Amino acid sequence: MHDEFTIGIDLGGTRIKTGLVTEGKILDLKIIEAKASENLSNQLPHLEQIISGFKESADGRRLKGIGLAFPGIVNSDKNLVIDTSSKYPDAPQLNLTRWANQVFGVPFKMDNDARLACYGEWLYGAGKGTTDMVMITLGTGIGTSVITNNQLLKGKHYQAGILGGHIIIDYKNQSDLCSCGRYGCPEGIASMWMIDRKAKQDPLYPQSKLAEAQKINWETILEFSAAGDELATRLKQHCLDVWATAIINMVHAYDPERIVIGGGISHSEKELLTFFENELTKRGWCPSGIPELRVASYPDTAAVLGAGSLFD
Ligand SMILES: [Zn+2]
Numbered sequence: 672m673h674d675e676f677t678i679g680i681d682l683g684g685t686r687i688k689t690g691l692v693t694e695g696k697i698l699d700l701k702i703i704e705a706k707a708s709e710n711l712s713n714q715l716p717h718l719e720q721i722i723s724g725f726k727e728s729a730d731g732r733r734l735k736g737i738g739l740a741f742p743g744i745v746n747s748d749k750n751l752v753i754d755t756s757s758k759y760p761d762a763p764q765l766n767l768t769r770w771a772n773q774v775f776g777v778p779f780k781m782d783n784d785a786r787l788a789c790y791g792e793w794l795y796g797a798g799k800g801t802t803d804m805v806m807i808t809l810g811t812g813i814g815t816s817v818i819t820n821n822q823l824l825k826g827k828h829y830q831a832g833i834l835g836g837h838i839i840i841d842y843k844n845q846s847d848l849c850s851c852g853r854y855g856c857p858e859g860i861a862s863m864w865m866i867d868r869k870a871k872q873d874p875l876y877p878q879s880k881l882a883e884a885q886k887i888n889w890e891t892i893l894e895f896s897a898a899g900d901e902l903a904t905r906l907k908q909h910c911l912d913v914w915a916t917a918i919i920n921m922v923h924a925y926d927p928e929r930i931v932i933g934g935g936i937s938h939s940e941k942e943l944l945t946f947f948e949n950e951l952t953k954r955g956w957c958p959s960g961i962p963e964l965r966v967a968s969y970p971d972t973a974a975v976l977g978a979g980s981l982f983d
Contacts, residue, residue: 675735678722679979681784681972682741683707684758684811687714690972691725692979693732695795697972699725707742707758711765719774726775737771738978740784744830747782753829756850780981783833785814786823787977788933788967793818794980796968797931805832805927806967809889809914810934812836812850813858817925824925835921836862840913861913863888863935866906875902889935911943915950922955922962933967940966 676693684707691699701721705714726734741762743755752762771779782790789798789806798804802821808814815835817824824832834851841855847869849859859865867887870876879902880895881887892910895903918930936943944964951961969976 674732676725676729676732677735677979677982678725678737679975679977680718680737680739681787681974681978682711682714682739682759683784684742687718688972688975689718689721689725690975690979691729692976695976695980695983697975697979699728700972700975701725709759710761711759712761714759715770722775734775734777736778736780736982737775738787738981739767739779739781740787740974740978741781742784744828744833745781745783746829747780747825750779750781752781778982781978782823782981783816783829784974785833786816786825787981788814788973789816789818789931789977790823791969791973791975791977791980792931792933792967794983795976796973797965798929801927801929803925803927804929804931805835805918805921805925805962806931806933807835807914807918807921808933808967809910809936810862811864812862813914813917814933815917815921817921817927819925832925835917835924838917838920840916840920857913857917861910866892866910870902870906873902879903890938893939911946914943915947915954918947919951919955922951922957927962929963929965931965931967933970933973935970936966 676691679690679692681688687703687705689701690697742758744753746753750768755762768779771777792798804818806816813836817832836858837851837856839855844855847859849856870881870887876882880900884891892903892907896907947964
């Protein structure tokens with residue numbers, strides 16, 4: 672309906688994105704800095720202000736509901752946070768349904784952020800038209816989510832499909848402690864926050880170009896690797912191998928027809944997709960052919976779109 676709109680909120684670790692969403696489009700987007708170590712209740716007044724602003728600018732459209740993407744495990748039937756992995760620590764105690772109802776008089780829905788990014792891409796982006804897809808986001812962390820038979824996969828305890836970044840692939844690793852509290856998972860050995868730490872601990876670091884970089888991320892790894900830097904080249908190959916392994920495991924687990932890759936990889940799309948395709952062909956068990964690989968259509972806003980689309 673043209674005369675209605677929804678609010679989609681993506682509650683990130685460092686930034687909160689709030690979008691005015693209608694018919695699969697984000698018409699307006701506000702981004703505020705957030706400290707995820709602080710309580711979510713501190714952020715609610717800021718969100719209320721943004722949402723009120725959107726209501727005023729909505730051209731007479733009616734606010735239909737508020738959807739929220741949360742970085743943790745979420746009971747999406749009761750709209751309650753089950754586990755926050757230390758982000759927004761008061762979230763499990765909050766009744767956000769009541770908040771949305773009391774402040775704005777509208778319904779509220781929430782789910783895990785990776786799951787809603789997948790939902791946004793599936794409805795309106797790189798996953799459109801598929802019945803079965805996997806999304807994997809390679810960035811500061813590693814997020815995954817799954818659509819199976821035209822539905823978001825949730826499982827008995829709402830964690831199905833979203834822990835692909837924490838499938839243990841190196842059971843001997845007891846040194847790289849992951850954000851999940853375990854060792855040897857893709858996020859714990861090849862996410863950008865860990866690569867930054869690994870680079871700085873490496874004996875080659877003092878003579879590596881990475882030591883001069885303001886920030887170590889995929890872009891700097893690529894740049895210095897291309898310039899022949901030994902440490903950057905080794906870390907690049909390490910990431911590629913771990914990411915390909917994670918993708919193959921997701922394919923074996925969920926049998927998608929398409930894999931959508933999100934995250935900060937836009938400078939190397941072609942190289943990455945070709946590498947993953949080759950690895951899937953070599954190492955995957957795919958007698959019906961390997962799934963199609965695509966880069967996300969909305970690398971920064973898929974979760975906002977997904978959250979806003981929960982009322983469609
Ligand atoms: Zn982990």
